Amino acid sequence: xxxxxxxxxxxxxxxxxxxxxxxxxxxxxxxxxxxxxxxxxxxxxxxxxxxxxxxxxxxxxxxxxxxxxxxxxxxxxxxxxxxxxxxxxxxxxxxxxxxxxxxxxxxxxxxxxxxxxxxxxxxxxxxxxxxxxxxxxxxxxxxxxxxxxxxxxxxxxxxxxxxxxxxxxxxxxxxxxxxxxxxxxxxxxxxxxxxxxxxxxx
Numbered sequence: 001x002x003x004x005x006x007x008x009x010x011x012x013x014x015x016x017x018x019x020x021x022x023x024x025x026x027x028x029x030x031x032x033x034x035x036x037x038x039x040x041x042x043x044x045x046x047x048x049x050x051x052x053x054x055x056x057x058x059x060x061x062x063x064x065x066x067x068x069x070x071x072x073x074x075x076x077x078x079x080x081x082x083x084x085x086x087x088x089x090x091x092x093x094x095x096x097x098x099x100x101x102x103x104x105x106x107x108x109x110x111x112x113x114x115x116x117x118x119x120x121x122x123x124x125x126x127x128x129x130x131x132x133x134x135x136x137x138x139x140x141x142x143x144x145x146x147x148x149x150x151x152x153x154x155x156x157x158x159x160x161x162x163x164x165x166x167x168x169x170x171x172x173x174x175x176x177x178x179x180x181x182x183x184x185x186x187x188x189x190x191x192x193x194x195x196x197x198x199x200x201x202x
Contacts, residue, residue, distance in 0.1 A: 008048075009048050009049055010048050010049075011048055012045065012046065012047055012048055013044075013046040014043075014045050014066065014069070014070070015042055015043075015045075016041060016043050016044070016063065016066060017042055018041070018063065019031040019041060020036075020037050020039070020041055021037065021038065033106060033108070033116060034105075034127055035146055036125075036140070043061050043065075043087075045069070045087065047073070053091065053092050054090065054091055054092075054093050057091060059090055059098045060099065060101060060102050060120065060121050060122045061090075062084070063084075064082075064083045064084030065084040065085055067082065068084045069084075069088060071086070072088045085098070100166075101119045101121045102119070102120060102121075103117065103119050103167065103170040103171075104117070104118050107192050111129070114130045114131025115129075115130045115131075115190050116128075116129055116130075117129075117130065117171065118167075119163060119166045119167045120140070122140065123139075123140055124139060124140060124141075124159070124163060125137070125140055125146070126160065126167055128164075128167055128184055129186075130176075130178060130187075130190065131190070132186060132187075133186030135160075135164070136149045136151055137149065137150045137156065137163065138150065165182075168182060168183070168184060175191070176188045176189065176191055
């Protein structure tokens with residue numbers, strides 16, 4: 001269609017999805033969980049005129065990066081305070097400081113009265129369930145289907161501790177009280193909106 005109108009070489013195309021579908025992996029259906037089938041989504045970009053240098057970017061990106069990326073393509077300044085980051089410098093192999101991981105969370109009926117939190121860099125993933133305190137750790141490089149939980153593997157203990165600390169850093173200061181004295185605290189009441197959001201909504 002773009003070629004029909006002479007726009008193919010003057011148009012950037014992004015193909016993304018807001019979530020995947022578990023399709024029974026592992027024993028879950030639909031979305032709402034932090035496993036790869038639900039949380040890992042396509043982020044495909046075609047730049048006009050073949051401007052990309054790197055055909056594949058290994059750094060972890062997320063949907064919040066869409067808006068600043070589109071603005072960057074268009075040469076429009078990215079507003080201060082935007083959570084996401086343009087992926088254009090990554091694609092052009094520019095020197096850029098990038099995030100080391102992303103934190104995701106979800107509260108869903110399928111999870112019971114708890115939230116599911118995870119941190120990942122696309123190669124490793126640490127998962128924590130806020131109600132039960134259950135933890136999981138996956139080596140996505142060798143186990144992309146997340147079928148082997150390595151949380152209790154002695155040779156992974158130091159790595160697991162490092163990833164647990166990353167999640168602690170993301171949750172520290174949250175009003176649910178998920179962190180105390182540098183440790184994750186389970187069985188805290190789940191809040192789907194923070195107090196400032198509830199105040200705004202009246």
